[in-house]
Amino acid sequence: MTTPSIDVLYDTPRAPNPRRVRLFLAEKRLSLPTEVVTIMDGSHFRPEYRDKVGSFHVPALGLSDGTILTETVAICRYIEALHPEPNLMGTDPLEKAVVEMWGRRVEFQLLLPIAQVLRHGNPAMAVLENPQCPEWAEVNRPRVVAALDWLEGILAQTPYIAGQRFTIADITALVAVEFMRAIRQALPETHTATHDWLTRLRAREGYVE
C-alpha cells in the first residue's frame, strides 16, 4: 500500500496527449522534473527511450519504485491521488463516473477523429503512422465537423462539459479543439457556446501550451 513519489515526466511539445498532462498539472499548480522527448524524428521508437520507459508511449511518468506509467488518463489519475486539490476527476462515486464518461466521450468522439485526419492525411506523419490510410482521413473529416456540432449542443446546456465545474473532460476537449489547427479545421463562428467556453478556459491561470 505504498504510494511511490513521482520522479520524472516524459513529455513532448505539440502532441495532444502530453499537453493534456501539462494542463492537468498546471491546474494543480504542480511542476514536475521533466525530460523532453522528440517524437517527430521517431526518438520514442529508439532503444534509448524504450529501455527507460518500456514502451514508445509519450507522455510517461517515472515513479520512485521504478514503475513507469503511461496512458494519459492513468497518469492524471495517479497525479490526482497524490495531489487531490483542486479536484479534476470527481469527488464522489457518481461524479467520478460522470467525469470519466464525459472524458471518454470527448476522447472518442472528438479527439480521436481529429488525430486520425492528421495521422492518416498528412504525409509528414508517416513517421508516426505506418501504413497511412488516406481514405480513413477522409472518413474522419466530416466526423470532426459532426463532433463540433455535438460539443456545441453540450456547451449550450452546461458551462463545462461534465456539468457545473471545470474537469479533466474540459482539458481533453480544449486540447482537441486547439489541436484542430494541425488539420486546418476552424471552429464555426456560429458555435457561440463553444467559443464562450474557449474564452473562459484560455483565461484560466492553468492555461498553458
Added chain:
Amino acid sequence: MTTPSIDVLYDTPRAPNPRRVRLFLAEKRLSLPTEVVTIMDGSHFRPEYRDKVGSFHVPALGLSDGTILTETVAICRYIEALHPEPNLMGTDPLEKAVVEMWGRRVEFQLLLPIAQVLRHGNPAMAVLENPQCPEWAEVNRPRVVAALDWLEGILAQTPYIAGQRFTIADITALVAVEFMRAIRQALPETHTATHDWLTRLRAREGYVE
C-alpha cells in the same frame, strides 16, 4: 455526496462492450435488472431508446437519481464503488493507475483494431458504421496480428495482464480475443501463454457470455 442505486442495465448480446460489463458483474456475483436492446436492427438509434438513455450508446446504466451512465469503464467504475469486492480495478493509487493503464492499452491496441476490421470490413455492419472504409479494415487486420504477439509477450511474463491477479484489463482482453470469431481471426497455436491464460479465464465462475 449521495450515491444513487442502480435501477437498470441496458444491455445487448454479442457486442463486446456490453459483454465487458456482464463479465464485470459476474465476477462480483451481481445481477442487475436488465433491459435488452437490439442493435443490429439499429433500435438504439431510434427515439424510443434515445429518449430514455440520452444517447445511442449500449451498455448504459440507469441510476435512481435519473442519471444515465454510458461508457463501459465509467459504468464499471461506478459498480466497483458500490460493490468493492472482489476488487477488479485496483485497491491503492498505484494499482489503480497500473490497472487503468493496462486496460487502456488493451482497448486501444487490441480491441479497437478488431472492432475496426469488423465494422469497416463486413457489409452487414453498415447499419452501425456509416460510411464504411474497407481500406481501413485492411490496415487494421495486421494490427490485430501484431497485437496478439504483443499480448503473448505480456502473458509470457505475468499470469494476468496487469500483474499477479485478475482485473478488468483481463476482462477487456478476454472479450477482445473471443470477439475475433467475428473477424475469423484465430489465436495462433504458438501463443501458448495466451492459450493458457484463456483456459484459466474460461474456468472462472465469473465466465459468462
